[in-house]
Amino acid sequence: MTLRIAVGPANSDDVKVVQTLTQGFAQHKSQVRLRPIQTDGATASANALAEGKVDLAIVRGDLDVPKNAQAVATLRKNVVVLWSVPAKGKKKGAKITKIAQLAGHRIGVVGRTQANVNLLKVILQQYGVDPAKVEIVQFPANEVAEAIKAQKADVYLAAGPVNSKITADAIAASIKEGGTPTFLAIDSADAIAQNHPVYEASEIPAGTYGGSPARPEDEVKTISFAHHIVARKGVSETTIAAFTRQLFAVRQQLVTEFPLAAKIETPDTDKDAVIPVHPGAAAFVDGEEKTFLDKYSDYIWWGLMALSAMGSIGAWFAGYLKKDERDSSNHQRERLLDMIAAARKCETTEELDQMQTEADDILRDTLRCYDHGAIEEGALTAFNIALDQFHAAVADRKTVLMSLPHNLQRAGAQFRAAGNA
Structure with a gap:
């Protein structure tokens, strides 16, 4: 996954x-990679994000x-x-x-950014100074030293990290021209922060810009603001979580060299x-980074429920379609049970053989129903018990009939036939 990141202007600390x-x-062959898109500055970068570029x-x-x-x-x-x-000469x-x-x-x-001018106006208005009654001149960072030497301004404003080289060089240029800079405290920093939440009350520690005596000699109250890494709202939570984890992991490793x-x-x-935080x-x-199961457990659960429901419906439908086969199997099992009683009363071995043939047909049909899923294993087991009893009844009856003289078997059969007539 490669994320495009807008940053500018060229050669700025942000770009570096x-x-x-x-x-x-x-x-580190990280999961998320970056592709820098250079812009003219923070405003252009914000516009690129707003446009989804x-x-x-x-x-x-x-x-x-x-x-x-x-x-x-x-x-x-x-x-x-x-x-x-301090001014010199005239x-x-x-x-x-x-x-x-x-x-x-x-x-x-x-700096050339209008944002610093707007920042100055916020400070002036807090102290009741009409911005229209001051002359504001902007200088590129590389022209500040020359501007100080030429006394092009009475007061200077710089905004950057506490240890900003640009600010430090500008203050050093002020000293080089034979003067001692006077740091102007923003004592109303808390009030500015309350009225403008994008700013915070802050301090410049004594001696931040070196020198002897220290510059500044004492802690100076001021305001601060932040540069943020922001993500487009549509970028997935998983991707940004991975990027954030990588960001703070690699930060520790890069501090010594950068x-x-x-x-x-x-x-x-x-x-x-x-600025609302990205989830x-x-x-x-x-x-609270979510694992795979954390993120998709609900979907998995509902999926399993859906599959279970579909399976139940499918099983019911399949069972409904096989209802006739199941009913036929039940009837054949009942017929087999009736044949057990009939076998015990048979008078000839021929009748037993006919019943045996019928039992074979019933067995064949029952096994076919089992293969089709019309009957379950429990029903097949019950059928096997009945079939075993039938075979036992046939075997017992044949033993009895075989022990009788042949003429008695024939007489018994004729007697039963006459009775039925």
């Missing part, structure tokens, strides 16, 4: 993680998530880092230490989760 997972699955996608949690998307894993969590850079002004001071300033957003794999976490399985992933997380 997916490529590493793809190679890991192939090396892929089975999995890497999406950003604070963007519109497709309605047919269900969470499989959290690929990584990203923190928002806001810092101000641009030198009051030091910015709080978000509430940002009105009238230029804010540089690292540290970003350590960021992968299990999805939120709560019923009120922002297959939930089964893995909760330790």
Whole structure:
């Protein structure tokens, strides 16, 4: 089974993680394999999933998530880092230490995605700063250092993992230009998370970006959001359970050579989760993956019941069709029992021989009925008992008749014939 997974943009950490997972699955000859489909970014990946072009996608949690998307894993969590850079020369002004001071300033957003701009606006609005009263400029990651050197912004915003190289390089560029960056705390992180469930309150640990003194010197409160691995709703529970199991198995093996794999976490399985969890992933997380019998026991049970019912109906119908044969066999058995009594009263051996011939015919018909299934083994056993008694009666009567003189046998037969007349 090969699953198509949408991920982008090119050369991003997300693409590197997916490529590493793809190679890991192939090396371990896993049941589920991956085929990366590269896109322009998280929005394009989400659209590909919504249109059914892929089975999995890497999406950003604070963007519109497709309605047919269900969470499989959290690929990584990203923190928002806001810092101000001291102005130099003619641009030198009051030091910015709080978000509430940002009105009238230029804010540089690292990365070209509109999602980071939207994120900045959420933060500004929480602090009563009208986004229209700030100038927002976006810079590609590879142009941030030059932008800082040219003092193209007063404050910068970056979003990525806590140990993001892009963020670390941008802060290092700020220091290189002779200033000490001031980290702006998002003290209202809890309120933002409450109003916008896609975000969570988080912290940037002291010393995250190195230096002496440490940068930042103290823990800084901020908000975070996640990148998720989501599956199309139509992908089977069994397949996603297998994929999730493989994902977390290979993660442990890849951490040493690819540290970003350590960021992968299990999805939120709560019923009120922002992105509902896929049943297959939930089964893995909760330790409730179903075995073959668990998944199909109901079908097997109903199948057996149906077969049993069909068998019963078939047996009844077959029995109904063989009713005449069964009735005939019963009559012949009754006839054989009558012949036992008659044999004991026979006056000649000729009569006994005639009865023996009739018994042979009855035996032949009875065996044919048994072969056709018209009578069961129990009925055949009862017939055999009657037949044995008949043979015994014939043998006993022949012994008696053979012991009488021949003229007495003839006289007895004539007397009986006259009586019948």
